[in-house]
Amino acid sequence: MKATAVLGMLLAVATAQEKVVLRFYGEAGCPPCQDLIVGPLETTLNAPGLWGILDYQYIPFGNAFFITPQCGGDQGYNLTQRLCWDNLCGGSGQPPAQDCFVGDPVCQHGPQECYGNVVEVCLKNMTGNDPQLYQPFVHCWEGQHQLKNISFDSCAEKTSINAQQLKACAATAASRALLLDAARETAGLMPAHESTPWVLINGKQLTNTNLMLKEVCTAYTGPPPTGCAPFVN
Numbered sequence: 001m002k003a004t005a006v007l008g009m010l011l012a013v014a015t016a017q018e019k020v021v022l023r024f025y026g027e028a029g030c031p032p033c034q035d036l037i038v039g040p041l042e043t044t045l046n047a048p049g050l051w052g053i054l055d056y057q058y059i060p061f062g063n064a065f066f067i068t069p070q071c072g073g074d075q076g077y078n079l080t081q082r083l084c085w086d087n088l089c090g091g092s093g094q095p096p097a098q099d100c101f102v103g104d105p106v107c108q109h110g111p112q113e114c115y116g117n118v119v120e121v122c123l124k125n126m127t128g129n130d131p132q133l134y135q136p137f138v139h140c141w142e143g144q145h146q147l148k149n150i151s152f153d154s155c156a157e158k159t160s161i162n163a164q165q166l167k168a169c170a171a172t173a174a175s176r177a178l179l180l181d182a183a184r185e186t187a188g189l190m191p192a193h194e195s196t197p198w199v200l201i202n203g204k205q206l207t208n209t210n211l212m213l214k215e216v217c218t219a220y221t222g223p224p225p226t227g228c229a230p231f232v233n
Contacts, residue, residue, distance in 0.1 A: 019055040020219045022212075025186055025198040027062025028116020029109040029147050036197045038143035040212040045135060047213055049225020054216065056131045058138060060120040061182040062196040064105040064113070065089075068097065073106050082106075083192070090187030100187070101180050115170065116147050121178035122169035123161065137161050 024041065026033035044050055063082055067073035071084035089100035107113040120138060127133035136159040145151035156163035169175050186193065199206040201215050217228035224232050 018221070019053055020216050021200070021202050022054055022056040022216060023200040024056075024058045025062060025189070025193055025200075026058065026060060026196050027064060027108065027113055028060055028120055028142065029113040030062060030196050031146075032195075033062070033197045034143050034146060036199070036209055037139055040209045042139060042143070044213040044216055045131075047225075047227025050213075050216065050227045051132060053220045053222065053225055056135075057129065058120070058124075058131065058135070059182050059185055060117045061105075061179070061186040062113075062117075062198075063108040063193075064117065064183070066101055066105055066183070067103055068099050070097070077106055077108050077110075082108075086187055086192045090184065091190060091192035096184075096187070101183060105179070105183065112147060116142075117182070118170045118175045118179055119166060121182050122166055122175050125178050126161070126166060126169065134161075 022044075024036070026036070045054075045056070063079075065071075065073060065082040065085035066089070068085060068088060070088055071081045072078070073081045073085070085100070089096040105114055105117075107117070119141075120134075123134045123137055137155055140155035140158055141147060141151055145155065152167075153163045155161075156166060189198070197209065199209055199212065201212075201219055206212060206215055213227070214231050217224060217231040220228065
């Protein structure tokens with residue numbers, strides 16, 4: 001067999017088995033996000049073989065925004081101002097204004113959410129953005145205990161996360177750069193996200209998150225893992 005033919009076959013196999021890109025844009029302390037974490041997302045991630053076909057990341061910023069002269073926001077959370085900020089600072093497809101990411105974020109669920117988002121971006125950084133390492137803590141702290149402070153240390157111990165290192169990161173200025181990365185990625189969504197949880201499969205919005213496992217399996221073009229067996233024709 002000619003070398004070019006072999007190369008073509010190998011490229012075809014590699015293309016057929018490209019991982020499904022799953023992105024979850026959420027925010028700490030968001031009840032619908034917590035329902036997703038312990039429901040369809042957990043079912044999908046725990047299905048046999050699914051980690052092998054997934055490129056999954058959780059981006060914790062959600063419906064937060066920063067105060068700007070153009071959009072306001074200094075009177076507390078306001079949906080109209082958040083949508084204005086989204087458009088000004090990323091969703092328009094234009095370079096964001098210089099003051100788009102200045103100061104502290106305004107979070108939909110208040111200071112607890114802001115702190116939770118910082119903890120979770122620190123968690124991702126600590127684990128090298130490896131979802132198989134950070135998702136168990138997110139599931140425990142967010143999904144099972146709804147950000148209760150009493151559960152922080154126990155969830156860290158349960159999931160082999162260094163609680164003191166995580167708290168230290170969240171208390172330092174270094175965490176701001178991590179949060180800004182999540183903010184910029186969220187603001188840059190096109191079309192802009194309308195609510196949380198906002199789930200994308202290969203860049204397309206999943207409107208019915210209860211169908212997450214089925215849609216992931218359907219999107220995968222390689223040999224289906226065992227967890228996709230119910231959806232194989």
